[in-house]
Amino acid sequence: MATAPPHQLSEHDLATVDRYWRAANYLAVGQIYLMDNPLLAEPLSLEHIKPRLLGHWGTTPGLNLIYAHLNRVIAARDLDAIHITGPGHGGPATVACCWLDGSYSDVYRDVPRDGEGMARLFRQFSFPGGVPSHVAPETPGSIHEGGELGYSLSHAYGAAFDNPDLVVAAIVGDGEAETGPLATGWHGNKFLDPVHDGAVLPILHLNGYKIANPTVLARIPQEELDQLLRGYGHDPVYVSGDEPEAVHRELAAALDGCLDRIAAYQRAARESGSAPAERPRWPMIVLRTPKGWTGPKEVDGLPVEGTWRAHQVPLSGLREHPEHLEQLESWMRSYRPEELFDDQGRPRAELLSHVPVGDRRLGSNPHANGGRLLRSLPLPDIRRYAIEVGKPGTTLHEPTRALGALLRDVMRATAERRDFRLFGPDETASNRLQDVYEASGKGWQEELLPVDEHLSRDGRVLEMLSEHNCQGWLEGYLLTGRHGLFSSYEAFIHIVTSMANQHAKWLKVSRELPWRMPIASLNYLLTSHVWRQDHNGFSHQDPGFIDHMVNKDPHTIRVYLPPDANSLLAVADHTLNTRDLINIVAAGKQPSLDWLSIDEAVNHVHRGISVWDWASTDTGREPDVVLAAAGDVPTLEVMAAVSLLRAHLPQLAVRVVNVVDLMRLLPPDDHPNGLPGRGFDAVFTTDKPVIFAYHGYPWLIHRMTYRRSGHDNFHVRGYKEEGTTTTPFDMVVRNDMDRYRLVMDVIDRVPGLALTAIAVRQRMKDKRVEHHAYIRKYGEDMPEVKDWSWT
């Protein structure tokens, strides 16, 4: 980073930022309103106006102001910087600014930086076949969708981790600042290592209003606001006003001051080689300017500039109110477009003199198109971590512990590169992944006490009891071209359902943009899952995240339910180096039976759905029934049921099927992983009863298979919202997915069996009664269940 320039804005610089700002404001208004006549070469008339006026003006001038000023400091300091637009409804701002800096036309050749391009730029905004109204994947330089609010700070910290030379300017809207995720997003600074990480510069933009209300942070007393931001660990600098020249000067000085301090903190830490004992009080800026600044002051006698009325489109109904059309024209002309664009519509050189060069431009920085920087993850041979499986179903291992060893070595292999991180809300060890601590501590910039374990200043495991931060950090990390994994209790991943939603949407749109390079997939490990909540109970039991994600674009979503430790390793191998996906892996952390050797597991994952011949009794003939399982606990119960069937109904031809890649159940028309009809029918038959034990809500299997030939024969068991703090086996009994119930299902569904196997059925029923009595007496499962193994 170069030496800071003096903190007085020169007259030339003042004129330049002001011109850039005016030009961007002009272009933003043009995008909202104009179909034609972009340079106002003729007086505005109704035919130049879009039929539907869509967009958000209110936040736009503030965003433009910040962009113009960032240009100056980036160029002056040769800064490697990206910006995150929290108030991303202001799409016209970011689009305008990166059209001005040339990066828009670099990726959209049909929208050149001239009059013709400007006309296209205006017309396409919020127009069918054009670009969306928010900052979105389509917007160059963005890693942050501006639709749902609350994630700007967590995305910013995610981008800054392990990018020591990067400065992330995170613009936080005061509406957004009211959300929970943003409110805890500030605490990201407790995890930012000044040696190995870059910097986040929050710019809290208080324009005072939301859609229809004042904002909380703009209206609390100034003293309280200052305490709040200091309480968040920042040292705020205030820039306020509605007079452009004064605000330009103040903002420029504030930016220079903040960047100087950031550089000084980083220099000090890096020279000493490790983060200081006391976390730096990172600077931040509070920018207080009017909502819809420079827009219409009043419309129809009501104040607009500086109020919530400026939120969307301040002047509407132009057809019915010709005076609004005049007002629009004088508003646009107030920016003096003739000073800003030449008669070809090209931005004049005077306003471009701060624009950084090439990849330094905010619209072109490669960190904001992370796939450009992505390197393959060095994955060791998973055979190294494989469990030796002699006879299937006789030894016990904790699947996630095996994964932990693999992740430890990925962590080691990336020790220098620092492009892999593990995120979780305080559960890494609880989820049995603690081997990773041999390779990396947990990042922590607060006080360290002798009693602490595994905390370190430079750790790449991040644990904070905020699923929102974990998710946002990981997203920011991935979007800037790195790799990571989020391990969570299954039930509580629902906390970030909406964020996962938005990320899935981002990936879908990005994939359609040739200039966006593929990024690493977002990997979820959902463990401490619905069936094993021994210390907890009903509140911790919810497998519905899978259902939610399966509704998203099928090109984005994968779901894996490995039945044992080796399968989990094989799934990790299969998913960790994928791109542009969301991989959901649900796997247990409790000791569970090993079924497959590592080679069998690799094949199983490759196939997605396998017949387990060694467990089946239909060799050489048609099966009477298919028993299928998806998930570790379902596999256990199915295998135990098969074992009971062998003992009690040895004549029955049973086929055992295991599903590890859930999406294989969908028809190939509906999902790229979908098993073709012929293959599906060969596995499940078209006419035999299929008793299917599933990890989650049973209806999902019906929803996925309703177009399959044999669907009417499917009988699915799974979690049906019954639970409390109880024993593992009681959980499956309560939800009718236990071995005894599965055997009863077989007897009920296989034609003719109901009559001949009446005694066996009664025995199974008795077993369930016996179980009830036993656990109520002894508080644990019957030994025959607890210690069951495959024989």
Place this chain on the structure above:
Amino acid sequence: MATAPPHQLSEHDLATVDRYWRAANYLAVGQIYLMDNPLLAEPLSLEHIKPRLLGHWGTTPGLNLIYAHLNRVIAARDLDAIHITGPGHGGPATVACCWLDGSYSDVYRDVPRDGEGMARLFRQFSFPGGVPSHVAPETPGSIHEGGELGYSLSHAYGAAFDNPDLVVAAIVGDGEAETGPLATGWHGNKFLDPVHDGAVLPILHLNGYKIANPTVLARIPQEELDQLLRGYGHDPVYVSGDEPEAVHRELAAALDGCLDRIAAYQRAARESGSAPAERPRWPMIVLRTPKGWTGPKEVDGLPVEGTWRAHQVPLSGLREHPEHLEQLESWMRSYRPEELFDDQGRPRAELLSHVPVGDRRLGSNPHANGGRLLRSLPLPDIRRYAIEVGKPGTTLHEPTRALGALLRDVMRATAERRDFRLFGPDETASNRLQDVYEASGKGWQEELLPVDEHLSRDGRVLEMLSEHNCQGWLEGYLLTGRHGLFSSYEAFIHIVTSMANQHAKWLKVSRELPWRMPIASLNYLLTSHVWRQDHNGFSHQDPGFIDHMVNKDPHTIRVYLPPDANSLLAVADHTLNTRDLINIVAAGKQPSLDWLSIDEAVNHVHRGISVWDWASTDTGREPDVVLAAAGDVPTLEVMAAVSLLRAHLPQLAVRVVNVVDLMRLLPPDDHPNGLPGRGFDAVFTTDKPVIFAYHGYPWLIHRMTYRRSGHDNFHVRGYKEEGTTTTPFDMVVRNDMDRYRLVMDVIDRVPGLALTAIAVRQRMKDKRVEHHAYIRKYGEDMPEVKDWSWT
């Protein structure tokens, strides 16, 4: 409220709170460990120990301490108070405390307050057939499930709104405090009216650790913590220590001081008649005591008390480590049980002298069993707000605006009672409910400016850009016996998916407890829905909340998709006075065609699914095809398709079906609203093609109908994750749910029609092409679509 006692704890009071505390700690340890020998009448042996040791000790002593001290101030001041246990994993604490105060035995007669009862109390905890490990609906005095963390403050504010005499002591765990929802939960004080609302007293319990990590707020510098809490608008009082007597004295003084200040603020505001210009700096307590205080200091040579190792069960493996058993016994005896319980196991009178009387006990306060206080909501006759419908499908109204008028009058009718509120993240007016402002402003305790509209100190509309707060406030409000409605953009209700999850679980369990009285249903109005995101786009399009909730207990969930304004009124009438449900109503805010008179609408909602004979052409004969719609936009497209079919294929017998109560689609075995098979078949036939246009993801309809006879004939159209900022009709075209596509579906599915209607099919296809060209040229929908009405 009585005058405050002096702030010095007398020796007698000190001894009493300490005894209560020790007794509760003893009972908590007993619950975690013991099957038998509750009074330690004989030396502890392995047969007294539970086989599975489950529970969370770490937070428990702190919770017990607070309960003991709250007893004292409640009794001394005759305070109407409830407590909310944010660190609700500490179930043993709350259960112990309300067994001691007698309220546990009041509702669970089989667990009396004696030795036999104590034995049951111990055994049942986290034991099959017993009580869950967390604070839960089963816990008397609780309105707050302690499983998922983050909602204690929003629940507390919800309970305090419109309960002027209530004090809500909200214990916030320092783990929980890291979550986003909790981080913005503090801002509830900006909406608390000191005249009409009660008080929230936050007690931030810094015990320093989560499962495996230190907590952020316990480790940031004291000065920063203080700034943070002051920044949140509080005046914190600090109580720290690990020496019981000193902590008792400090905590007692802190509580008295806080309650005096609260009383003074309220008195001042109420005497002046309105909230003061400046919001009070409400007091709060920061309690810093060791995690697992009074538990084992060390186990196996490692420090436990005061560390994360005390989180769950500090001593385990008692079978393998006999010394742990000894340690447990001396731990339990350290509380001197003989001083606490008589030889019958009854708590000694000395420790009960602070226990408040009857309903003043924390375990018995009726506010924590809100159904005891609930009154029916005064609903006006909806005919007053009805839209006059002459010919169906020819006039336009905004459905939510009609609802707004109804809600206004509910607001008026509850002006004195103050037991109805409207919650929303800044969207009440955007969602066209602004008529309610005629009856109540929006609650706001910050600065008021001349430009503001509808803000008032005592408003019962609450708007904050935090869905988490809106949801938590509403839950707290309902759980304490009042009524309310949450209106949200459909896509962003996903932000609170996990909270809705927990509330559904709470309702399911509560319904099974005879002593929990039914509470008012949680009503969602999801508007600005997936199909009409004109100003926004893809990020704002997600109808999956319905899918999520349909997985919950069917006795709890209802989903309504009213096709027009009168239907929305009828749905509101049907749902607003229900109990113990979650009602999800998705309805548009844009002008849309009126289909039903108010009487027809009432009948339609009553039936849930109706054949619209007046639109059908199968009178007196079997239909060739059924066209069904669920949702307003689907209804529009289906009706337009029917109109096209009448014009182009007049011989075709078309039956038009409308679904307003989605759960009617489920079989009656699966849902209480489920339509019996015969009725279902009579409506949909068993053998005719059913072209079904659905508001959300089409697969949900398959999942709900897979057991119906005619299911294989169902062809469902709906949102399939295609969208951007575009025109309303383009949205349905992109998702293949448009009228032209539906006509093509009919032609493709009715046997024989593919050949005879080939020209019509081509014409429909051409129309879609024409649409594409038109919107790209003009930016709005073709007039024949935009201005379409039923003829």
